Amino acid sequence: MPDDYSFRPVTRADLPTLADWLRDPVVAEWWEGPDRQIALVSEDLGNPVMRQLIAFLGSTPLGYAQYYPAHHWLAPHFADLPAEAVAIDVFGAPQGRGHGGAWLRVLCDRLLEDAPLLVIDPDPANLRAIRAYEKAGFAGDSIRIDSEGHPVRVMTRHR
DSSP states (O other): OGGGEEEEEOOGGGHHHHHHHHHSHHHHTTSOOHHHHHHHHHHHTTOTTOEEEEEEETTEEEEEEEEEETTSSOOGGGTTSOTTOEEEEEEEOGGGTTTHHHHHHHHHHHHTTTOSEEEEOOOTTOHHHHHHHHHTTOEEEEEEEOTTSOEEEEEEEEO
């Protein structure tokens, strides 16, 4: 099944769909302020540092991923990571539940062709996300404080 997952860049036309996903209670619980979040996603369109993708299984959209150099923005919880570390943020579509770990694993396999280390930072209480990230090959249980003062669990995956 991994060969069935595909990814394409986010476009402005995708923003209403992403806004709907961010308003889904399962996502909104962890991505505070759906309107603020979609504004941030929108701002990052075209930013050469930020890569934004939608994951698919066939023609079914499964989720959103963005990745960027971990040290590009203030992220004190990533301070000890190597300069070439790449950070990832993801959220799922309602129809993507149960696929998160699998499509994220495929995406990470591709990213690790160029980057030696990936990092993801879920809320420590978001056990559903942590399980998916573990399925995608991430490990780590260090709890740190992010730039907004929130605790996060720093999880990494190495090449």
